[in-house]
Amino acid sequence: MVTARMGIYLLALSPLHVGGDEGRFGYEETIVVRRTYRNYVPYVPGSTVKGVLRTAACYVAKLVGATCCWAKEPTEIVDRHSKMGMPCDVCRIWGYPGHRGMLSVTDFVLVDGIPTTMLRLTHIEIDDYTGRAKEGALYVMDYVPAGTLFRGMLELEMERPVDLTLVLSSMYILEYVGMGRGGIVRAYLESLEFRDIGKKKLEVKDENDLRKALTQAYGSVSEVELTVKLYRELHLPPEPELDLLKELSAPRVWRW
Numbered sequence: 472m473v474t475a476r477m478g479i480y481l482l483a484l485s486p487l488h489v490g491g492d493e494g495r496f497g498y499e500e501t502i503v504v505r506r507t508y509r510n511y512v513p514y515v516p517g518s519t520v521k522g523v524l525r526t527a528a529c530y531v532a533k534l535v536g537a538t539c540c541w542a543k544e545p546t547e548i549v550d551r552h553s554k555m556g557m558p559c560d561v562c563r564i565w566g567y568p569g570h571r572g573m574l575s576v577t578d579f580v581l582v583d584g585i586p587t588t589m590l591r592l593t594h595i596e597i598d599d600y601t602g603r604a605k606e607g608a609l610y611v612m613d614y615v616p617a618g619t620l621f622r623g624m625l626e627l628e629m630e631r632p633v634d635l636t637l638v639l640s641s642m643y644i645l646e647y648v649g650m651g652r653g654g655i656v657r658a659y660l661e662s663l664e665f666r667d668i669g670k671k672k673l674e675v676k677d678e679n680d681l682r683k684a685l686t687q688a689y690g691s692v693s694e695v696e697l698t699v700k701l702y703r704e705l706h707l708p709p710e711p712e713l714d715l716l717k718e719l720s721a722p723r724v725w726r727w
């Protein structure tokens with residue numbers, strides 16, 4: 472099976488707070504904050520990124536010729552898949568109860584060290600019943616500022632050519648899905664590499680490499696041009712300057 476390895480940048484376009492596994496690091500309002508050595512270093516858990524990409528994938532699935540069952544509960548998933556006659560593409564790739572899926576996502580760590588201006592915002596919880604502030608429900612949360620850059624990796628075992636198209640599309644619309652507490656995050660592709668095409672590792676340097684790799688792996692592929700286009704939109708030169716990324720944070724426009 473062909474494996475695609477993607478180096479990904481996530482750029483916060485708004486202040487970002489991602490709640491994570493409570494208790495794992497001993498906070499009540501977890502985390503963007505992880506304890507390393509003597510500092511608290513913000514990061515985005517891989518499970519969070521994977522979850523948001525999954526939602527994004529469901530929005531674009533039909534557009535790229537893939538399927539999503541939209542089910543949340545395990546019994547509902549089984550039910551919808553049996554009506555479809557097979558697992559939907561999103562569940563097949565992202566996993567569902569009893570099936571590990573084909574996509575793994577690492578934690579995303581800061582590229583530039585700890586931001587000098589962590590934001591601490593104070594919130595109050597509203598009681599749904601009374602519509603008033605809850606007693607004792609004043610709390611603070613740490614945010615990383617807009618412009619913060621994280622880096623991580625995605626690894627996708629590709630059963631079908633559409634799998635890569637779906638994952639790249641989900642990255643493309645990530646910023647419209649939202650992450651954590653209303654955070655807006657844009658994804659960029661830093662690098663793309665295929666394993667085991669003709670028993671070799673293939674590093675994709677440009678659109679022609681990608682076209683060649685996909686055609687070699689799958690024979691003729693109808694999604695090639697869409698995949699190449701997504702690659703073009705998402706790809707960044709190596710080691711981008713933060714300034715460049717900030718420039719890029721203007722609205723994305725398809726280049727025809």
Ligand SMILES: [Zn+2]
Nearest residue numbers: 539540559562
């Ligand atoms: Zn499904």
